[in-house]
Amino acid sequence: MEFLPIFYSIKNKPCLVVGGGEVAARKVALLLEAGARVSVVAPQINSTLAELAAQGVIAHWAEPFQSRHLHGQVLVIAATDDQSVNRKVSEDSQQLRIPVNVVDNPDLCTFIMPSIVDRSPLLIAISSGGQSPVLARLLRAQLESIIPVAYGRLAAMAGRFRAYVRQQIAHPDKRRQFWENTLQGRLTELVLAGKDKMAEEYLLQSLKQEKDHFPQGEVYLVGAGPGNPDLLTFRAMRLMQQADVVIYDRLVSPEILNMVRRDAARIYAGKERNRHTLQQESINQLLVRLAQEGKRVLRLKGGDPFIFGRGGEEIETLASHHIPFQVVPGITAASGVAAYAGIPLTHRDYAQSCIFVTGHLKDGTIDLDWPQLARLNQTVVIYMGLLGLSVLCKQLIMHGLPDSTPAAIIQQGTTQKQKIVIGTLRTLPVQTEIEHLTPPTLIIVGEVVKLHQNLAWFEPAQQVPAARIIATNPGPDT
Known part of the structure; x- marks a missing residue:
């Protein structure tokens, strides 16, 4: 998390916008909506800002930015098309420890402006940390379409009754459960239907029923x-x-x-x-x-x-x-990790059954039904088997599986740290040691491992594709 998401009160506080164009006008409008006292510094301003200045809504200094303009400000936004001016605004503001935002330049910002879904008093802020403002706006559009405007009235109603509920229900956990149950139930449906009076009566009735009951765990x-x-x-x-x-x-x-x-x-x-x-x-x-x-x-x-x-x-x-x-x-790891490794656990040409086993038992020993596991045409999935991998492979070979049987071990499967080692029962223990694998891992043994070469689809973002697989050819069909 590159930025701490906070909601900052600027009501009746002085804020400065440097710039006079359309972008600056949008920032001014946002600050005014939050109740700030806004000043604009720019030699020239567009018609929107000029009208606001003429009405006395904002103050306008018709001159280039100077450090003295920062005096007394609690927040600064630089919105000019001159990068040298924007940089000076940022540097001077940071020297005075005033929060500063430079539009479209996150490197010069100490705070960034999120995309906002406004259901006042309910606000939802969405940010990409300055990396993709367009993506943040797209997500905002999605949320705008699924969050009813009435949620603002619902939040305001909860605010009006908050102190009263606190008086009636002193226990914090019980009070939180009351709000969660109430807001997820009929109260919200009544507000969404525009029946605010009935919603308030329902809230009071629910509170009367709830306050004398201790919450059940x-x-x-x-x-x-x-x-x-x-x-x-x-x-x-x-x-x-x-x-x-x-x-x-x-x-x-x-x-x-x-x-x-x-x-x-x-x-x-x-x-x-x-x-x-x-x-x-x-x-x-x-x-x-x-x-x-x-x-x-x-x-x-x-x-x-x-x-x-x-x-x-x-x-x-x-x-x-x-x-x-x-x-x-x-x-479960067997299905999730196998899917992300491109290894089907069953396949009509290779395996008609699949067995899940754990690599260690309650007393820490490995004492499995080896004859059952060492059958052909089945897949064996081994949980928690990393430390006993050499014993597992040895026992499977001793009980009848060819040492050329394909085998795979996957570290942190399904995540961006996924690492796959492909080998055989003979080679896999040595390969695993060379690669210094650590838990959590999953081991898959069987002919289905061969399918990985053609079916692998997941490319962890943190790894170079060529380094994704460490493989030793387990047979001519691989």
């Missing part, structure tokens, strides 16, 4: 998918915005964690080999305790909570304590 067991935020479900996103506290695993990417409601408490419960921040039993009891306190608890797990995610153990504990819970499936 609930647990949301949500699969965060393999790492790419675009792969979250709509339901997961909705619950992530409702939670009071989130307990998350190591495999939950920072990009996904940033999509959780920002004021939710965060508790890290990640597990690494021989290093568990919280034991599983402690996590189970923590979920119970927080829910019993009336909190909405988001248990956010990488992949799918019911595929090597120990979600079953957690909801068993919740059920035994009569804690309400919801389960939201996520895209």
Whole structure:
């Protein structure tokens, strides 16, 4: 995040615009709408600004910019077509620690002007950090079309009742839940229908029913998918915005964690080999305790909570304590990572079945049903198998798979840091060591790995395409 998004009050405060053309006029109009006292510095100004000056709405200094014009200003915008003037405005303003914006030159700005969706008092600001103003405007146009104008009246109504609701519901979590439930229900529909009086009566009625009830806690067991935020479900996103506290695993990417409601408490419960921040039993009891306190608890797990995610153990504990819970499936790593690697898990010419296994068991050993795994015409997907990769490959070969069987290991699949190593059961362990791969990884064994060469489609932005694959030819058909 290059810029801190803030809303800055300039009502009745002096602001300066340097420039007299159409762009300057647009900036002046925006400042006036926010209640600022605007001055314009420019030897000449267009008819729009001239009319505002004649009416006394703005002050106009008909002269070139000088440092003295900055005296007493709280915000400055440079909107001239002379880059040397714009640079001087920026440098002089920054020296005086006055926020300054130079139109179409983010390098000279200490703040930038976003595209705005105005549903006053509700405002939505959209910015690309100065990289693509056109894209920001396109997004604004989309939001303008889907956010009703009545949301402004809804926000104003909530503002009028805010202090009264605070008096009636002292508990912060309970008060937040009241507003969330109310604003997502009939109140909003009444306002959208133009029935503001009925909406106010409904709000008061809801408040009377709510204030004497302590909020009931609930647990949301949500699969965060393999790492790419675009792969979250709509339901997961909705619950992530409702939670009071989130307990998350190591495999939950920072990009996904940033999509959780920002004021939710965060508790890290990640597990690494021989290093568990919280034991599983402690996590189970923590979920119970927080829910019993009336909190909405988001248990956010990488992949799918019911595929090597120990979600079953957690909801068993919740059920035994009569804690309400919801389960939201996520895209498991096997399907998500394989798809982004261009490796179909089944294919009528190569594999008619697929098996998911974990690379380590509860006691840390690898003791799998090797004869079942070492069958032809099937795909084996191995979770958490990086550290035991050499043992896995050796055992599969010992139990009947040719050492030339294609195999792949994918690091941080579906994300911009995705890295793929293609080899065989014989070569993959050595290749993985050379490439210094680190968790999270997924291993895929089977003839379907051959299809990667023709079906790979995802190009991580941070990698040069030629460096995307580190491959040793696993056979003549590859």
